[in-house]
Amino acid sequence: MNIVVFALPGNEALAAALADGLGAASGRLQVRRFPDGETYLRFDTPVAGQQVVLACSLHQPDDKAMPLLFAAATAKELGATSVGLAAPYLGYMRQDKRFRDGEALTSALFARMLSEHVDWLATVDPHLHRWHTLDQIYSIPSTVVPAAPLLAQWIRTNIDAPVLIGPDAESEQWVSAVARIAGAPHLVLEKVRRGDRDVTVSIPDPVALRGRTPVLVDDIISTGRTMIAAVRHLMAQGLNLPVCIGVHAIFAEDAREALRAAGAARIITTNTIPNGTGIIDVTPELVRAMSGLLLN
Ligand code: R5P
DSSP states (O other): OOOOEEEEETTHHHHHHHHHHOOOEEEEEEEEEEEEEEEEEEESSSOTTTTEEEOOSSSSSSHHHHHHHHHHHHHHHHHHEEEEESSSSSOOOSHHHHHHHHOOOOHHHHHHHHHHSSSEEEEEEEOOSSOOGGGGGGOOOOEEEOOOHHHHHHHHHHOEEEEESSSSGGGGHHHHHHHHHHHEEEEEEEEEETTTTEEEESOOOOOGGGSSSSEEEEEESSSSHHHHHHHHHHTTTTOOOEEEEEEEEEOTHHHHHHHHHHSSEEEBBBSSSSSOOOOHHHHHHHHHHHHHHHHO
């Protein structure tokens, strides 16, 4: 099939799992920083005539974008037949509107930039809120792996009498999908965000939760402030300690520790972000989805 998978720095385990799942070769890509901060990049494995897959989860995307774009452009210059991107976490999806005059619509700009350099994109649950599909901003073919069946499976296996809770209206799409598959009830909290780290939530009907295990489900845990506000609110209502489940564990700064300190009984995430904490493996589903974008 002439497929070769390359890891951008930090994505070595992902690349190895993808190569294994696809029955593809693992290539070697050198990426390093010159003392002045510029990027040096070299394909040690030839790419001419190959379908190249770049493995690069896109949290902290500013650091990753330049090496990724250099790698994609270089692979094409060196004769790769196609260059695809496997990014289990797709960054720059949250600024999906100009909230204030003069703001950059970074979701669309980032999408345009990636679309100019790679031929296809495979990802897991991108933050589609005001954009309803990736096709609205990406001009390349893409495939999206839904994490809901994997989260639902984990909940079914590990939690007695769960009630799934979305911390805000944006989480409704994820929590309702997980609840449906897990066969569990769900509700959504009302959230007000006043700043990056200033979030409050409230619960519509605390009585419905008594005697059940609250399971908070969200797509992204970044600063953790959304989950923390939800955990505190549930505890203030005298409910059981909640299990917190996030698809993408960004865990900016002390988010994980702060969430634990706030009272989360467990913090469960997928491995879309390679920080060693995700226990729900998305790679088999990602491989399946990518197969549709690669030539046999
Ligand atoms: C909201 O738009 C998302 O679904 C998450 O609720 C949000 O990204 C979580 O961010 P943080 O952890 O910084 O509160």
